Amino acid sequence: MANRMIYFTLGFFLLICCYTHNVMAYDPDPLQDFCVADLASKVVVNGFPCKAPMAVSAHDFFFQGLRQPGNTNNAVGSNVTAANVMQIPGLNTMGISLVRIDFAVGGINPPHTHPRATEILFLMEGELFVGFIDTNDTFFSKTLEKGDVFVFPKALVHFQQNVGHENAVAISGLSSQFPGVQVIANSLFAANPPIPDSVLSKAFRIGQKLVERIKAKFM
Numbered sequence: 001m002a003n004r005m006i007y008f009t010l011g012f013f014l015l016i017c018c019y020t021h022n023v024m025a026y027d028p029d030p031l032q033d034f035c036v037a038d039l040a041s042k043v044v045v046n047g048f049p050c051k052a053p054m055a056v057s058a059h060d061f062f063f064q065g066l067r068q069p070g071n072t073n074n075a076v077g078s079n080v081t082a083a084n085v086m087q088i089p090g091l092n093t094m095g096i097s098l099v100r101i102d103f104a105v106g107g108i109n110p111p112h113t114h115p116r117a118t119e120i121l122f123l124m125e126g127e128l129f130v131g132f133i134d135t136n137d138t139f140f141s142k143t144l145e146k147g148d149v150f151v152f153p154k155a156l157v158h159f160q161q162n163v164g165h166e167n168a169v170a171i172s173g174l175s176s177q178f179p180g181v182q183v184i185a186n187s188l189f190a191a192n193p194p195i196p197d198s199v200l201s202k203a204f205r206i207g208q209k210l211v212e213r214i215k216a217k218f219m
């Protein structure tokens with residue numbers, strides 16, 4: 001009898017642990033139909049405070065900004081156009097958002113992470129080489145054809161490169177209203193204030209002159 005009680009108690013705590021862990025790992029669930037972000041509010045909370053429900057309209061759930069391709073005439077040959085809570089206040093507390101990614105021929109969406117979201121990419125046009133690296137440094141990659149889907153698990157480093165002979169365009173869903181992005185090269189070589197050369201030199205096992213040359217590329 002006492003044994004059963006112990007197993008029961010253990011099981012109960014395991015359940016609570018798993019449940020709590022799961023809840024903490026994603027954007028919090030909504031506690032009402034919607035909580036349209038009041039982006040102008042001075043109140044600082046996790047996410048945004050809700051607009052008064054009477055002031056909410058269809059416009060708060062609508063966005064035309066993905067109609068046009070982003071301009072890919074830049075150093076990486078790609079452009080990510082976001083459709084998250086900053087563009088669509090109705091996404092506040094919904095745990096979901098989109099991006100449109102345009103690629104010139106040879107363009108790359110360079111290695112980056114989304115600290116708060118898993119990403120599921122749908123390739124609408126073109127051909128992409130995509131991949132992510134797990135915490136064991138295993139590289140998972142695929143070449144995608146038009147219509148294919150690939151998943152980038154939450155917070156893992158990933159990239160996409162256009163390996164086709166025409167422009168490519170993809171749409172990604174992300175499991176956060178505001179996934180966040182850290183582009184690895186920029187974080188390290190274009191930080192403000194700069195990361196000391198000595199740190200990057202030791203980390204990359206290269207001379208400080210080379211660190212300076214890389215940093216100069218990001219000016």
Ligand SMILES: *[C@@H]1O[C@H](CO)[C@@H](O)[C@H](O)[C@H]1NC(C)=O
Binds near residue numbers: 069070072073080
């Ligand atoms: C992405 O495209 C938009 C719209 O054309 C443009 O305003 C923006 O500067 C571009 N971003 C980059 C990084 O090229």
Ligand SMILES: *[C@@H]1O[C@H](CO)[C@@H](O)[C@H](O)[C@H]1NC(C)=O
Binds near residue numbers: 136
């Ligand atoms: C991590 O990588 C090593 C070496 O490639 C492999 O032996 C090990 O099974 C991997 N572990 C996991 C959890 O993938």
